[in-house]
Amino acid sequence: MKRTFAIFGALAAALAATAASAADGAVKKVDEGAGKITLEHGPIKNLGMDEPMSMVFKAADPAMLKTVKPGDKVTFEAERVNGQITVTKIKKK
Numbered sequence: 001m002k003r004t005f006a007i008f009g010a011l012a013a014a015l016a017a018t019a020a021s022a023a024d025g026a027v028k029k030v031d032e033g034a035g036k037i038t039l040e041h042g043p044i045k046n047l048g049m050d051e052p053m054s055m056v057f058k059a060a061d062p063a064m065l066k067t068v069k070p071g072d073k074v075t076f077e078a079e080r081v082n083g084q085i086t087v088t089k090i091k092k093k
């Protein structure tokens, strides 16, 4: 029983460490056909990106690409999903 709790605690700590944190960005390009979005973004701590850059992200849900357009300033969350850097949440500022 004690062992079960120790494993659960370690798992909770691991999940907390990889939890997505919100990042700021600007939409450069939206490719609905490919389900991808290009964002110019600030630091994304959970992905180890400390420098601002412009890059392509996969959209977790293609529907989210209809909510933003090039030029929009956004806040978003991104995570590595099956090896692909994926936007899991995006919101126009």
Ligand SMILES: [Cu+2]
Pocket (backbone or CB within 6 Å): 041, 049, 053, 054, 055
């Ligand atoms: Cu990046």
